[in-house]
Amino acid sequence: MDQYVPDRLIIHNTVKGSPLTHNVLNNLSGIPVEYTDDPEIAIDPIKWTRDPLRVGKRVLLLTENRGRFLKPCPGTKEYICCGYQILNFATNCNMECSYCILQTYLNNPVMVVYANIEDMFSELEDRLSKDRGSVWRIGTGEFTDSLTLDHLLGFTDLVVPYFAKKKNAILELKTKTDNISNLFNLEHNGNTVVAWSLNAEEIAGREELLAPSIDERIAAAFKCQEMGYSLAFHFDPLIYYAGWEEGYRRTLNKLFSRIDPSNISWISMGCLRFPPELKPVIEKRFPKNRILYEEFVPGLDGKQRYFQPIRIEMYSRMLEWMRGYDPGLRVYLCMESRHVWKKVFKDDRVGSSADLAARLERKDEYKGKSYQT
Ligand code: SF4
Numbered sequence: 426m427d428q429y430v431p432d433r434l435i436i437h438n439t440v441k442g443s444p445l446t447h448n449v450l451n452n453l454s455g456i457p458v459e460y461t462d463d464p465e466i467a468i469d470p471i472k473w474t475r476d477p478l479r480v481g482k483r484v485l486l487l488t489e490n491r492g493r494f495l496k497p498c499p500g501t502k503e504y505i506c507c508g509y510q511i512l513n514f515a516t517n518c519n520m521e522c523s524y525c526i527l528q529t530y531l532n533n534p535v536m537v538v539y540a541n542i543e544d545m546f547s548e549l550e551d552r553l554s555k556d557r558g559s560v561w562r563i564g565t566g567e568f569t570d571s572l573t574l575d576h577l578l579g580f581t582d583l584v585v586p587y588f589a590k591k592k593n594a595i596l597e598l599k600t601k602t603d604n605i606s607n608l609f610n611l612e613h614n615g616n617t618v619v620a621w622s623l624n625a626e627e628i629a630g631r632e633e634l635l636a637p638s639i640d641e642r643i644a645a646a647f648k649c650q651e652m653g654y655s656l657a658f659h660f661d662p663l664i665y666y667a668g669w670e671e672g673y674r675r676t677l678n679k680l681f682s683r684i685d686p687s688n689i690s691w692i693s694m695g696c697l698r699f700p701p702e703l704k705p706v707i708e709k710r711f712p713k714n715r716i717l718y719e720e721f722v723p724g725l726d727g728k729q730r731y732f733q734p735i736r737i738e739m740y741s742r743m744l745e746w747m748r749g750y751d752p753g754l755r756v757y758l759c760m761e762s763r764h765v766w767k768k769v770f771k772d773d774r775v776g777s778s779a780d781l782a783a784r785l786e787r788k789d790e791y792k793g794k795s796y797q798t
Contacts, residue, residue, distance in 0.1 A: 426603055426637040428576045429519040431536065434458045435467050437488035440540035446487050448579040449538075464488050471534055476710065481534025482519050485577075490514075490539035494548050498567060504726065504760040509562050512549075512596075514539050514580065515569040520601060521634040523711035524662055527568065529703045538578060546587065557593050566599025566620070573602050581607045589614035595690075597657060601636040603645035609652060618690045619649045620657035623680065625672025628664050632716055639676055647683045656688050661695035661759055663739050665719055665731055670742065677746050686751035694743055695759035696736045698728045725762070733765065740769040 434453060438460055440446050450458070461467050464486055474480045490513065498509040515538045516531055539545070553561060565571040565584075575581050581598065588596040589612045599620045608619065621642045624632075629639050637645075646656055658680065660673070697716060699707075701723075707714055721729035730736065740758060747754050758766060 426641060428604060429573055430456070431485035432456060432483040433485070435464055435484065435486045435535075436460050437464050437486070437540075438462050439489045440487050443487070443540035443542065444583070445538060445540040445542055445578050445580065449485070449487060449577050452577045452579075468533065468535055477534040478528055478710065479521075482517065482521075482536060484535040485574075486535045486537050487540040488537060489541040490544070494539070494545040495552055495563070498564075504724075504762055509564055509567075509597075511567045512545070512563050512565045512584075513568060514542070514545060514565055515574065517568070518570045519573055520570065520636045521711075522601075522636065523632045523634075523707050523714040524664075524697060524699065524703075524716055526699065526703065528706045528710070529700060531568070536574070538574065542580075542583065549587075553591060553594055559593065561594040562597065563588075563594055564597040564599055564620075566597070570600050570602060571598040572600040572604045575604050575607050579607060581611065585611040585613050585617050588616045591616060599657075599659065601633065601642060603637050603641045605645050605649060608649060608654065613652075613654060615653070615655060618655045618657050619646070620659060621646050622659045622661060623676055624660065624662075624664070625666075625669060625676055627666070627668070627672050628716075632664070632711075632714060639679060643679055643683055646680075650684060650688050654688075655690045656684060657690045657692065659693045659695075659759075660743060661693055662697035663694055663743070664697050664716055665735055665739065666715065669739070673743060674746055677743075677750070681750040686754055689754060691755045691757060692747065693757050693759045694740055695761070696731050696739060698724065698730045698760065700728050704729070726760075736761070737765055737768045740765070744769060 430453065434449065434456055436446060436458065441460070459467060468481075468484075468486065471477050471481050471484065494513050496511050496513060498511050515536070516533070517527060517536045518525070519536060572581070584596060585608065588594055595616055595618060597618045597620050599622065601622050605619070623639060623642060626639050629636065646658075650656060663673070666672070704717065707717060719731060719735075722732055724730045740761075744756055747756060758769065
């Protein structure tokens with residue numbers, strides 16, 4: 426996959442001295458750089474273009490985060506949530522997945538990096554040192570792709586060794602890219618999990634535009650496996666289409682032909698879901714999409730979902746196929762009801778978000794061998 430290069434770089438004067446800013450300036454050449462005291466003035470005209478999301482992805486803004494970096498995953502209170510924490514170092518993504526929730530979630534169309542990382546590290550230090558009893562699962566891939574800017578930022582050079590020294594935290598880097606060159610030779614001490622979002626190849630090719638192919642993602646995971654990283658995979662969103670069984674089975678075959686299940690910390694599944702306001706955005710920006718063909722019903726959180734029997738069928742088949750490779754794989758559902766959990770896993774053991782969080786936080790067994798959901 427071609428690495429992302431913006432057409433314009435905007436630097437908020439408050440982060441001129443940041444190590445991330447230095448890295449970006451060293452790694453980019455030949456593109457216009459603007460320094461500003463007020464990034465809004467530079468960004469506003471983009472909001473009035475015909476497709477601000479497309480135009481905004483071509484602009485990289487380095488600014489400061491004046492709020493908190495670490496926040497609980499928004500989850501959905503009516504569904505079981507895994508208790509994840511998000512390290513919000515950047516927002517937006519250069520890839521173009523038709524179903525991407527960020528299209529309605531962000532109020533700023535450009536690629537934003539919060540470059541005041543000394544504040545990020547002091548907040549992390551403060552939070553992690555106050556709560557040494559539990560294991561923090563922290564991820565950077567909720568409002569951006571964790572690795573898509575890494576060749577410019579060198580962010581992982583800083584965070585992976587930091588987490589390597591922590592006894593009570595696991596960092597998850599969630600990506601669709603094969604942008605892993607910075608991960609070579611980093612001291613990770615088993616505390617960084619590199620995770621890929623996977624899908625059926627038909628869906629990846631048609632709905633995940635500008636993202637690397639499934640083969641490229643699995644090849645990158647294989648290289649990380651060679652480097653001793655723990656791995657995770659997210660089949661999210663699972664998309665229902667004629668032939669989905671063969672499509673997802675093929676991806677699983679490819680995955681387990683190269684990846685040793687004992688290196689997998691967890692695998693999540695989540696069927697396609699979206700807030701109603703995303704539908705017109707998808708129709709306008711991706712008129713050739715085929716993900717809206719099925720019937721949807723509003724869930725308890727107002728998001729549109731497939732009918733429950735379809736979700737249960739997809740999860741159950743996927744689980745059966747995955748357990749065929751290794752019955753000990755740790756698999757969980759993202760934002761699903763207790764009823765669906767029970768039907769899929771055929772037991773009651775995950776009754777609440779707290780149960781799920783506790784099970785995923787068992788660091789001693791998070792290589793996935795001893796836990797069955
Ligand atoms: S890779 Fe993730 S963040 Fe990027 S466009 Fe696709 S769904 Fe959105």
